[in-house]
Amino acid sequence: MIELDRVTRTFSTPGGTITAVSEVSLAFGAGEVMCLVGESGCGKTTTGRLLAGLLRPSSGRLLFDGGDVWATRGADLGRFRRGVQLVHQDPYASLNPVRTVYDTLSAPLFRHGKARGHDGAVRLIRALLERVGLTPPDDLLPKYPHQLSGGQRQRVAIARALTVDPRVIVADEAVSMVDVSIRVTLLDLLLGLRDELGVTIVLITHDLAVARYFARHGRIGVMYLGRVVELAPAERLVADPAHPYTAALIGAVPEADPAVTRAKRRVPLRGTEIPSLLALPPGCAFHPRCPLFEAGLCDVLVPAVLPIPSEREVACHVAVRERTRVAAPA
Amino acid sequence: MTLLSVRDLAIEYASRRGAVQAVRGVSFDVAPGEIVAIIGESGSGKTSLAVGLIRLTPRNARTTRGEVLFDDGIAPRDVLEMDRETLRRFRWRHAAMVFQSALSSFNPVIDIWSQFLDTGRAHGMSDPRAVRERASELLRVVHLDPDRVLRAYPHMLSGGMKQRVLIALALLLGPRLLILDEPTTALDILTQRQIIDLLRELRDRLGFAMVFISHDLSLAAELADRVLTMYAGRIVEEASVSDLFYRPRHPYTVGLMRAVPRLSGEPGALASIPGSPPDLVRPPSGCAYHPRCPFAIDRCRAVDPALVAVDTPAHTAACIRWDAVAAEVGARIA
Amino acid sequence: MSGIATTLRAIARTPAGLLGLVGVGGFIALAYLVPLIVPLQNAVDVANLYRPPSFAHPFGTDFQGRDVLNQIVYGGRDILNIAFLAAFFSTAIAVAFGSLAATVGGRADAAILAVADVVLTVPHLIVLIVVAAIFRPDGVLFIALLLASLQWAGLLRQIRAQTLSLKEREYVEAARALDLGLFHVIFREMLPNMASYVAIHFIFAMTAAVYAQVGLIVLGLVPLSGANWGVMLYLAQSQGAIYFSDSFWYVLSPILAIVLFQLSLVALASGLEDVFNPRLRTA
Numbered sequence: 001m002i003e004l005d006r007v008t009r010t011f012s013t014p015g016g017t018i019t020a021v022s023e024v025s026l027a028f029g030a031g032e033v034m035c036l037v038g039e040s041g042c043g044k045t046t047t048g049r050l051l052a053g054l055l056r057p058s059s060g061r062l063l064f065d066g067g068d069v070w071a072t073r074g075a076d077l078g079r080f081r082r083g084v085q086l087v088h089q090d091p092y093a094s095l096n097p098v099r100t101v102y103d104t105l106s107a108p109l110f111r112h113g114k115a116r117g118h119d120g121a122v123r124l125i126r127a128l129l130e131r132v133g134l135t136p137p138d139d140l141l142p143k144y145p146h147q148l149s150g151g152q153r154q155r156v157a158i159a160r161a162l163t164v165d166p167r168v169i170v171a172d173e174a175v176s177m178v179d180v181s182i183r184v185t186l187l188d189l190l191l192g193l194r195d196e197l198g199v200t201i202v203l204i205t206h207d208l209a210v211a212r213y214f215a216r217h218g219r220i221g222v223m224y225l226g227r228v229v230e231l232a233p234a235e236r237l238v239a240d241p242a243h244p245y246t247a248a249l250i251g252a253v254p255e256a257d258p259a260v261t262r263a264k265r266r267v268p269l270r271g272t273e274i275p276s277l278l279a280l281p282p283g284c285a286f287h288p289r290c291p292l293f294e295a296g297l298c299d300v301l302v303p304a305v306l307p308i309p310s311e312r313e314v315a316c317h318v319a320v321r322e323r324t325r326v327a328a329p330a
Numbered sequence: 331m332t333l334l335s336v337r338d339l340a341i342e343y344a345s346r347r348g349a350v351q352a353v354r355g356v357s358f359d360v361a362p363g364e365i366v367a368i369i370g371e372s373g374s375g376k377t378s379l380a381v382g383l384i385r386l387t388p389r390n391a392r393t394t395r396g397e398v399l400f401d402d403g404i405a406p407r408d409v410l411e412m413d414r415e416t417l418r419r420f421r422w423r424h425a426a427m428v429f430q431s432a433l434s435s436f437n438p439v440i441d442i443w444s445q446f447l448d449t450g451r452a453h454g455m456s457d458p459r460a461v462r463e464r465a466s467e468l469l470r471v472v473h474l475d476p477d478r479v480l481r482a483y484p485h486m487l488s489g490g491m492k493q494r495v496l497i498a499l500a501l502l503l504g505p506r507l508l509i510l511d512e513p514t515t516a517l518d519i520l521t522q523r524q525i526i527d528l529l530r531e532l533r534d535r536l537g538f539a540m541v542f543i544s545h546d547l548s549l550a551a552e553l554a555d556r557v558l559t560m561y562a563g564r565i566v567e568e569a570s571v572s573d574l575f576y577r578p579r580h581p582y583t584v585g586l587m588r589a590v591p592r593l594s595g596e597p598g599a600l601a602s603i604p605g606s607p608p609d610l611v612r613p614p615s616g617c618a619y620h621p622r623c624p625f626a627i628d629r630c631r632a633v634d635p636a637l638v639a640v641d642t643p644a645h646t647a648a649c650i651r652w653d654a655v656a657a658e659v660g661a662r663i664a
Numbered sequence: 665m666s667g668i669a670t671t672l673r674a675i676a677r678t679p680a681g682l683l684g685l686v687g688v689g690g691f692i693a694l695a696y697l698v699p700l701i702v703p704l705q706n707a708v709d710v711a712n713l714y715r716p717p718s719f720a721h722p723f724g725t726d727f728q729g730r731d732v733l734n735q736i737v738y739g740g741r742d743i744l745n746i747a748f749l750a751a752f753f754s755t756a757i758a759v760a761f762g763s764l765a766a767t768v769g770g771r772a773d774a775a776i777l778a779v780a781d782v783v784l785t786v787p788h789l790i791v792l793i794v795v796a797a798i799f800r801p802d803g804v805l806f807i808a809l810l811l812a813s814l815q816w817a818g819l820l821r822q823i824r825a826q827t828l829s830l831k832e833r834e835y836v837e838a839a840r841a842l843d844l845g846l847f848h849v850i851f852r853e854m855l856p857n858m859a860s861y862v863a864i865h866f867i868f869a870m871t872a873a874v875y876a877q878v879g880l881i882v883l884g885l886v887p888l889s890g891a892n893w894g895v896m897l898y899l900a901q902s903q904g905a906i907y908f909s910d911s912f913w914y915v916l917s918p919i920l921a922i923v924l925f926q927l928s929l930v931a932l933a934s935g936l937e938d939v940f941n942p943r944l945r946t947a
Contacts, residue, residue, distance in 0.1 A: 052841060053841075054837065054840075054841065078843050081840075081841060081842075081843045082842065082843055084841075085841060085842070086837075086838070086841055088834045088837075088838070090834065093833060093834045093835070094834045094835055094838065095835055096833075096835040096836075096839075096853055096856075096857070097857070097942040097943075098856040098857055098859075098942045099852075099853075099856070104835075107839075107842075107844055107848065107852065108842045108843075108844060111842070111843070111844050111845065111848070112843070144942055145942075146942060146943045157838070160838065160842070163842070164842055164843070
């Protein structure tokens with residue numbers, strides 16, 4: 001339904017050209033759930049914005065219902081824009097401080113003809129607020145953002161996204177700045193939208209545990225320095241990471257269980273420095289730190305994202321070789 | 331011998347709507363070399379508490395009561411009663427702080443060496459050579475290359491490197507207590523791992539005590555000897571790390587554990603804590619947690635519970651229904 | 665209407681704001697309301713040239729024996745009208761084109777910016793003098809437009825800068841993602857966040873317009889006549905009133921009027937700061 005086809009995005013900076021996203025291909029069907037995880041600089045936020053059409057690919061295509069989005073104009077581009085909505089990370093910045101909840105939610109309803117007149121808008125807004133768990137809705141209509149808590153603001157932001165009946169919601173770290181104790185309800189809310197409305201949800205996060213919970217019936221995509229390095233169903237990824245970077249991440253995450261976390265086996269990496277996006281290493285970008293590094297291969301050839309058994313994909317020469325060999329009939 | 335003893339500390343802020351009672355009577359002790367974690371979310375008062383310990387609160391904050399007794403090897407002295415000069419000598423030599431916001435508050439036009447020199451001079455190290463030696467030694471201890479780092483400007487360093495520089499700066503005068511506010515929050519997973527391991531290694535090697543503030547339970551699980559959970563300006567539970575994680579007795583602690591997703595083990599059922607943190611200008615009557623508490627009974631609205639010993643004397647919880655909590659938890663949490 | 669009442673109350677909360685409100689309100693009453701009650705005294709009274717202040721003439725008389733206070737009362741209207749109109753036009757141009765330039769970007773932005781830069785580098789007073797000397801503007805509207813035509817450039821650059829920064833805000837991005845349209849994004853999302861900025865600049869544009877017009881009048885370039893503070897100064901200078909101690913009040917009173925009015929405007933501006941703070945709004 002929506003697809004990034006070999007998309008690359010570069011930015012020019014005073015220091016040189018940064019390749020934030022490099023040859024990324026991701027395809028989503030309706031009602032899918034995916035988590036994009038990675039550390040800062042991996043390109044996950046840029047990928048999210050490319051998906052939402054807020055950034056234009058430097059090369060490659062963004063496909064929506066089979067059509068190239070950036071080749072269309074006018075009404076079609078407008079339809080795409082409404083079809084994919086972004087929910088931001090910072091609840092304090094995502095709502096206009098001088099507009100009430102009613103103002104913020106009614107504007108798109110009026111603009112796109114879904115409501116006529118104040119009463120019609122109020123009725124629709126009430127339903128939206130209830131759907132995102134803000135009750136009683138009438139209390140909230142006249143409120144300004146500074147009168148709401150962080151969690152409430154995020155819900156309003158989600159309600160705002162829903163005003164245009166999107167088919168895809170990209171949540172960029174949408175729960176990272178919200179208190180731990182209420183994160184789960186927001187995540188469940190987003191999953192509920194998938195269940196009830198068939199909306200595809202893409203959650204971008206740096207928190208692997210959140211990714212595991214959120215994408216438990218979907219997939220996790222791991223990114224490193226602008227590339228997708230692994231793509232797999234959540235449980236399989238966590239239980240048996242194919243890419244050494246994924247394994248390193250999983251081993252490094254502290255857990256809320258003293259016995260487990262203090263006994264955790266780390267994956268030793270060969271180096272601690274993260275390469276700058278201005279000067280990416282040749283071949284596989286992870287090779288300077290990779291415990292599975294093979295000279296002559298990993299520092300020469302960029303690994304493609306290739307399928308491995310059990311509906312998974314990975315971009316690692318060694319992993320692909322080991323896993324397909326094992327699966328191949330003797 | 332107790333290194334730090336906090337007795338009934340209360341801090342409030344002036345605001346347009348009235349006095350915000352950020353810390354409402356907190357007491358705890360820290361033994362030499364011990365790592366104590368204070369876990370709380372936004373509005374719990376943990377940051378106010380952390381800066382209050384060495385009197386770095388902002389202008390509109392007032393410490394309304396309590397004592398912060400620090401034993402400097404000679405005698406316990408109340409930090410809150412110190413005059414300016416004594417306080418200046420106390421800070422950094424006996425207790426130092428690593429702030430959360432410090433990652434972005436390096437002065438961009440000053441190189442790292444000047445940062446060390448200024449800090450050293452401000453706290454009584456007048457000889458630049460001595461400062462240089464000590465700085466180089468500490469930078470090596472935090473696994474950084476002194477020659478490269480001392481010459482650098484902040485923008486040349488990564489987040490993890492800056493955090494290590496801050497830790498080295500804090501250790502400049504060999505304090506016996508390090509206070510850290512959200513030490514790993516802004517860092518990536520792999521960098522976070524390095525800092526956690528570094529802190530552990532430093533404590534083992536140099537023997538200082540640590541008080542760190544965080545919202546991240548897993549950080550406490552990694553590093554802490556003892557954990558305190560904080561809610562609405564009060565300590566609601568205090569226990570050894572294994573007691574807190576395996577035998578929590580306060581509903582808020584239990585709620586937090588249930589709200590945190592796990593990476594290892596079974597993907598359990600998660601639940602948020604309903605409601606939101608209380609208004610600290612007008613805290614709820616009785617127990618501040620009762621509006622959100624699944625164990626609340628009528629008495630909880632009237633009585634503000636004190637910390638009582640549960641299970642063992644070293645494990646305390648501020649809840650009149652802790653035995654009901656124990657019964658429920660015993661059946662579930664790993 | 666209740667919005668205006670709350671705004672006024674908010675301004676009055678600070679001492680500076682209260683002073684500004686009283687001052688500006690007082691001058692508005694003086695310039696527009698008092699003339700409805702008090703008739704203009706234009707009769708020449710040769711017997712009373714340059715009288716010092718007395719009960720009958722609190723500010724004395726001028727070179728033709730006319731009451732100075734009366735002229736002060738009638739002399740404010742043109743000044744205020746021109747100041748207000750000039751500020752209005754320059755602010756309107758700056759806001760409209762500044763926000764447009766920043767939002768649309770590209771060649772339109774470059775073009776607008778180029779024009780603004782040319783206007784900015786031109787020495788305003790000299791151009792004003794030259795244009796006034798050539799065209800001899802004699803109407804309130806003409807003068808206001810002339811003043812506005814040079815004033816808009818500075819504010820435009822600032823509005824453009826503000827818009828550029830607001831453009832990156834997440835709620836603006838959301839408005840674009842929701843396909844709400846350019847007009848909505850500029851006028852409903854961004855401009856309300858610049859309201860304090862615009863209002864304060866409006867007030868300072870007024871003070872600049874007052875100085876500019878008085879300057880032009882005193883230099884004799886604007887053929888305005890009748891009661892007008894600037895004209896009073898011009899006449900005071902050309903009639904030699906500055907050389908006699910008796911005519912002291914004739915010179916001083918328009919200066920006082922102008923200065924007090926400017927101070928009131930500035931005080932009002934500082935009282936406006938808090939008014940636009942959204943955190944002070946409650947449902």
